[in-house]
Amino acid sequence: MMKLFIGNKAYSSWSLRGWLACKLSGLPFEEVVVPLYDEAWEKRREGDEFAPSSGKVPILWDGDDVVVWDSLAIVEYLNEKTGGDLFWPADPGARAMARSMAAEMHSSFAALRREHSMNIRRIYQPTPPSEAVAQDIERIMQLWAQARARYGGTGEFLFSDFTAADVMFAPVVTRFITYQLPVARFAEAYMRAIIAHPWMQEWIGGAQAEEWVIDKFELPPQTA
Numbered sequence: 001m002m003k004l005f006i007g008n009k010a011y012s013s014w015s016l017r018g019w020l021a022c023k024l025s026g027l028p029f030e031e032v033v034v035p036l037y038d039e040a041w042e043k044r045r046e047g048d049e050f051a052p053s054s055g056k057v058p059i060l061w062d063g064d065d066v067v068v069w070d071s072l073a074i075v076e077y078l079n080e081k082t083g084g085d086l087f088w089p090a091d092p093g094a095r096a097m098a099r100s101m102a103a104e105m106h107s108s109f110a111a112l113r114r115e116h117s118m119n120i121r122r123i124y125q126p127t128p129p130s131e132a133v134a135q136d137i138e139r140i141m142q143l144w145a146q147a148r149a150r151y152g153g154t155g156e157f158l159f160s161d162f163t164a165a166d167v168m169f170a171p172v173v174t175r176f177i178t179y180q181l182p183v184a185r186f187a188e189a190y191m192r193a194i195i196a197h198p199w200m201q202e203w204i205g206g207a208q209a210e211e212w213v214i215d216k217f218e219l220p221p222q223t224a
Helices: 013-025 071-081 092-107 110-115 131-152 164-178 185-196 198-209
Strands: 002-006 029-033 059-062 066-069
Touching: 002 013, 013 071, 013 164, 013 198, 059 071, 066 071, 071 092, 071 164, 092 131, 092 164, 110 131, 131 164, 131 185, 164 185, 185 198
Parallel strands: 002 029
Antiparallel strands: 002 059, 059 066
16 A cells, blocks of 8 residues: 655645645555654654655655655656556646646745745734735736636536646645635635645544644744
8 A cells, every 4th residue: 555644734835735636646545744844843754654755755665665755746656557547637737737837836836835834723904915926926827727717618627627736736825715815706615626626625624623723834924
């Protein structure tokens, strides 16, 4: 059975992506939650199971020989392992756009990540985002609007059905909710669909049940 190491569910956005990818694959996997930044963190991340990723999560082991780290690499590995039919839209144009959006999510939006870290257990009073964050939000709205207009059809998600693109943007949805950031009106229905998804509800339930608190992720939002 595959084994997925993840960080705290309340805070670890990249772990959420790796976990959702495993759920989307439909394959059985063992989930191992590793508390981030506790007293044993530095010692734990030196262990053999974390060595390939330099101590970062998520990291997926498939047996004793195959190891994959980085959420987007996990998506692609599981896509290949399951025959290539579950993770990306079937239409070539939609598939190309979904992959491009996932890659942009993977490499961009630094201001949003830096100023509004994921914390599923909190909802803060809204404050105006910084100019850099506002630009990130505007770009994300553009991407979502294009996907929904061109390929959303009658479904609830970016490309109608739940795909790897939704896996990559799900943590962003939680950030928008936690900090009550301003989003386009059309995006509200998509965000509700993401949060209501059974896998997201399972993850949120796990986050709420955690006892760990990391102070640096509990700071109030920055003001513009």
